[in-house]
Amino acid sequence: xxxxxxxxxxxxxxxxxxxxxxxxxxxxxxxxxxxxxxxxxxxxxxxxxxxxxxxxxxxxxxxxxxxxxxxxxxxxxxxxxxxxxxxxxxxxxxxxxxxxxxxxxxxxxxxxxxxxxxxxxxxxxxxxxxxxxxxxxxxxxxxxxxxxxxxxxxxxxxxxxxxxxxxxxxxxxxxxxxxxxxxxxxxxxxxxxxxxxxxxxxxxxxxxxxxxxxxxxxxxxxxxxxxxxxxxxxxxxxxxxxxxxxxxxxxxxxxxxxxxxxxxxxxxxxxxxxxxxxxxxxxxxxxxxxxxxxxxxxxxxxxxxxxxxxxxxxxxxxxxxxxxxxxxxxxxxxxxxxxxxxxxxxxxxxxxxxxxx
Ligand SMILES: [Zn+2]
Numbered sequence: 034x035x036x037x038x039x040x041x042x043x044x045x046x047x048x049x050x051x052x053x054x055x056x057x058x059x060x061x062x063x064x065x066x067x068x069x070x071x072x073x074x075x076x077x078x079x080x081x082x083x084x085x086x087x088x089x090x091x092x093x094x095x096x097x098x099x100x101x102x103x104x105x106x107x108x109x110x111x112x113x114x115x116x117x118x119x120x121x122x123x124x125x126x127x128x129x130x131x132x133x134x135x136x137x138x139x140x141x142x143x144x145x146x147x148x149x150x151x152x153x154x155x156x157x158x159x160x161x162x163x164x165x166x167x168x169x170x171x172x173x174x175x176x177x178x179x180x181x182x183x184x185x186x187x188x189x190x191x192x193x194x195x196x197x198x199x200x201x202x203x204x205x206x207x208x209x210x211x212x213x214x215x216x217x218x219x220x221x222x223x224x225x226x227x228x229x230x231x232x233x234x235x236x237x238x239x240x241x242x243x244x245x246x247x248x249x250x251x252x253x254x255x256x257x258x259x260x261x262x263x264x265x266x267x268x269x270x271x272x273x274x275x276x277x278x279x280x281x282x283x284x285x286x287x288x289x290x291x292x293x294x295x296x297x298x299x300x301x302x303x304x305x306x307x308x309x310x311x312x313x314x315x316x317x318x319x320x321x322x323x324x325x326x327x328x329x330x331x332x333x334x335x336x337x338x339x340x341x342x343x344x345x346x347x348x349x350x351x352x353x354x355x356x357x358x359x360x361x362x363x364x365x366x367x368x369x370x371x372x373x374x375x376x377x378x379x380x381x382x383x384x385x386x387x388x389x390x
Contacts, residue, residue: 060096065251069120093355117163157181183227196261223389247277251317273309280317
């Protein structure tokens, strides 16, 4: 991995740097980061987090990151539970070795960490394969700190079906009875239910089963990238009506490489704000290049065949580039108040409303 680079996109206007610094002073909340998977893959090495990831988070003024456990296809089903537990153990070990971060389980702990100038991590699970069909394991993962759960990735599992990386063809079926039980149990425990990846039928069903503001941690508008893994205008409005928040993903902003730009990233933010309101849009970077680049060619090809070919946005490939988004939001005429909502306040409100103390 190369050292983080300073943002280089667009020469700053006089005063812009100061304005960005001011806007970043309260920190940025990123609601989707595949860190546990990366730490697991790099488990033969020590201090991966402190030496490679932390400098980027610091340069980008990240103050809260939702770290999602994700188990790849090759471990499913037999190894799912074990790999998930190993990923969590890796995160704990690396966090313990680094006084700059705190693994948090409540909104109060997140606020305490932020006040102490630490980076708060919240554990999440992307796809419930580690649970099998055992609701008791949900309680065990809750005790380990898991506070946000997306029922599926792209594949079908015991809880439901994911949206395909294609414009049509996802399962028309909603959740399974296990999936419905899981949603109810998450709400009662104080676990956020993340609607990222779920198919359209599952999306509607989760909204009908829950009362809290809904969360889509990392997604993009189908308006600009029309695949069922992303969300439609109808879904964006539904999230807005329930005062939920949608995190904008940096990896699926367009199927065309030439359109994968910072401007297109901000187009997604602006589109969601137009349809659902400025209180409903946040950041869910889903940075992936640092993982992808370490894969052998055969594995990259497998991902492209199964899902899609990722196009990374120049100037937005890791957390050290966060200021490029802020600069672009300024350029596009967003006010300070709007930018602060996008960068952190909307997500902090959700965390306060959904987590228990
Ligand atoms: Zn994802």
